[in-house]
Amino acid sequence: MVTLAEVARHAGVSASTVSYVLSGKRPISAVTRRRVTxxxxxxxxxxxxxxxxxASSRxxxxxxxxxxxTDMYVPVMLEIAVAVATTARAHGYDVLxxxxxxxxxxxxxxxxxxLAEAVILMDVQLDDGRLPVLRTAGPPAVLVGLPADPAGLNCVDLDFRAAGALCVDHLAGLGHREIAVIGESPGVYARHTGFAERTLSGLRSRAAEREVRMLHRPCEGSHDAVAGVLARILDERPHVSAFVVQNETAVEPLLALLRRTGRAVPEDVSVVAVCADQIAAQASVPLTSVAIPAQELGRRAVERLIARLTGRPDGEGAAGVELLTPVLTVRDSSGPPPPPRTPGA
Amino acid sequence: MVTLAEVARHAGVSASTVSYVLSGKRPISAVTRRRVTxxxxxxxxxxxxxxxxxASSRxxxxxxxxxxxTDMYVPVMLEIAVAVATTARAHGYDVLxxxxxxxxxxxxxxxxxxLAEAVILMDVQLDDGRLPVLRTAGPPAVLVGLPADPAGLNCVDLDFRAAGALCVDHLAGLGHREIAVIGESPGVYARHTGFAERTLSGLRSRAAEREVRMLHRPCEGSHDAVAGVLARILDERPHVSAFVVQNETAVEPLLALLRRTGRAVPEDVSVVAVCADQIAAQASVPLTSVAIPAQELGRRAVERLIARLTGRPDGEGAAGVELLTPVLTVRDSSGPPPPPRTPGA
DNA sequence: GGGGAAAGTCGAAGCGCTTCGACGACGCAT
DNA sequence: ATGCGTCGTCGAAGCGCTTCGACTTTCCCC
Structure with missing residues (x-):
């Protein structure tokens, strides 16, 4: 293994000079620098x-x-992780x-x-067991996700409340008066995962504002589970004309079931999803959806951390919540509700 | 920050003693050990x-x-990564x-x-650019996947050749004489990704042995792409009675399309998949499948690395290929082919 | 009862790097 | 000319840990 000392000897300078060439923390003449490099x-x-x-404690x-x-959200997780690694490298950091x-x-x-100077936490629960450690003299940290009380914490997330509201706005704007929400599996809500509950709250309050009737049902991702949930929804609320889906694995089963029961999308029923863009675009009916900006989340998380690490203490990026604005992309799965059946007959 | 020296002072012993308590590399009396801990x-x-x-160069x-x-195989990748991290931790290692x-x-x-003592490589191509580094005085390494020439390399993978053969055996055993293979997206083959080509080779040679006619088509994951590929297959080979699918995202589209075109699974046509068990089990028709043992792959990779790292040089796990035996789980999607149409009529 | 091995502990020498203070050599203003 | 600030470089002091050799004590066996 080659050491700094050997480089120094080879270049005919002292070890410290080599170090300064590397770090740039002191001026070095062009000649010397060239020899050293x-x-x-x-x-x-x-x-x-x-x-x-x-030596540097860094x-x-x-x-x-x-x-x-890995019961949910897997591609998004990996995408965030990869974005984190890539962005970190760009700043000279590695990722553990x-x-x-x-x-x-x-x-x-x-x-x-x-070992690590700072941490990024994914999949944050509303009341996460890891938060106390972070609040009390913890290391610099950024959460991807939003806990119940973000005070003193550094968080990045999609604004899921706004995402929920956006879905309702889109559907209400098209004329829908009664919608159903097919959510993540019950376990996700049981764990009080922030994004799921916030989406729901956004959906609910906007639905109330716009006088849209709304029914929410958690749902496992399997075909059978979706079938059961769908049947119960249609039974309970026969006039539902649109679905909001926040569950990647439920998307295709839902579309298949609607098709099988003779409901055309979007003519008879609209579907709006909150999911990765790729899933929405590749669905059997390309879905109108609010994307989850996985890459952006990973990138922003790292950038905030770096700002905190390199910046003046309590300067930029000290703490605070950054919520990315959701974007709804209209594809083929949403349209006006079908005309009511009775008036024409 | 607390240092070893402070612990030593606090316990009234020398620093080296504390170190030996921690490492266990020299005998320490029970009394001292207790004081130190x-x-x-x-x-x-x-x-x-x-x-x-x-100090230890480790x-x-x-x-x-x-x-x-992330164009393929995402959940499997994450599962392997998590298994690697978990297993590594169990051996006192962290993962970069x-x-x-x-x-x-x-x-x-x-x-x-x-920074790292050893590496694990995923998604190995048949002729991977990273291999030369590893062969020539590289660090200890384990590949998850199998390159064209594994000489001198340490590899762990599912025996995809055997997996392909297993699929053919299962279908041939049920009486199928003509099958179609829906593969990964063309890019995967273009990159010469080991597992895809090996599966294909297993399928082909076993099909030849058992006198089964076989057609292979790469396929993108989107619904439309699957529709196109399926149409062409049915056009070209109208007597195909079974499909082998190696493409997680194509599974649901395929099932939906078969359903829509009035083909019942497994009565009219059988489907066998090579994919994560979870996908197969949750499909709209639970699929007979060969599972990809993601966890096992991650675990074995780490264990081989640790054996190499801690073992006597060139002892256990020095090099060599370890192929896990594939297991085919019969679910609801495979059965005998329908009786030929002509003889009865 | 004496010799040797093993147990138990310590001190010191690094591991390879960063960083601080010091020092000579300049250039600039006085 | 003299003094001061800067530039460019060096030497040395660690950073916190592991590990080697050495030393004392204990124990066992002949």
């Missing part, structure tokens, strides 16, 4: 990460905690992968040992 | 990762390189997340700087 190149020198971390690593369970399994103690471990 | 506990001591890595980190593109973006140079960087 040439030696570095020739010897194939790579600074030792551990030694660097020890590991240039951020930890990313992904949920262990933690699973939710170890819980809060993983944060302490990784942070207390100086 | 108590101090560690009280002070909340955590060894500094960088210092450790520097970072206890393994790098995991995931593909950047690399994306394919940086390519071979990321391997050099992370390994040359002592």
């Amino acid at each position: 040439a030696s570095i190149e020739q010897l194939g020198y790579q600074p030792h990460a551990g030694a660097r971390a020890l 590991s240039r690593i951020i930890a990313l905690m992904v949920p262990l369970r 992968l933690l699973t939710g399994e170890e819980g809060p103690s993983a944060l302490r471990r990784v942070t207390g040992s100086g | 108590a101090s560690i506990e009280q002070l909340g001591y955590q060894p500094h990762a960088g210092a450790r890595a520097l 970072s206890r980190i393994i790098a995991l390189m995931v593909p950047l593109r 997340l690399l994306t394919g973006e940086e390519g071979p140079s990321a391997l050099r960087r992370v390994t040359g700087s002592g």
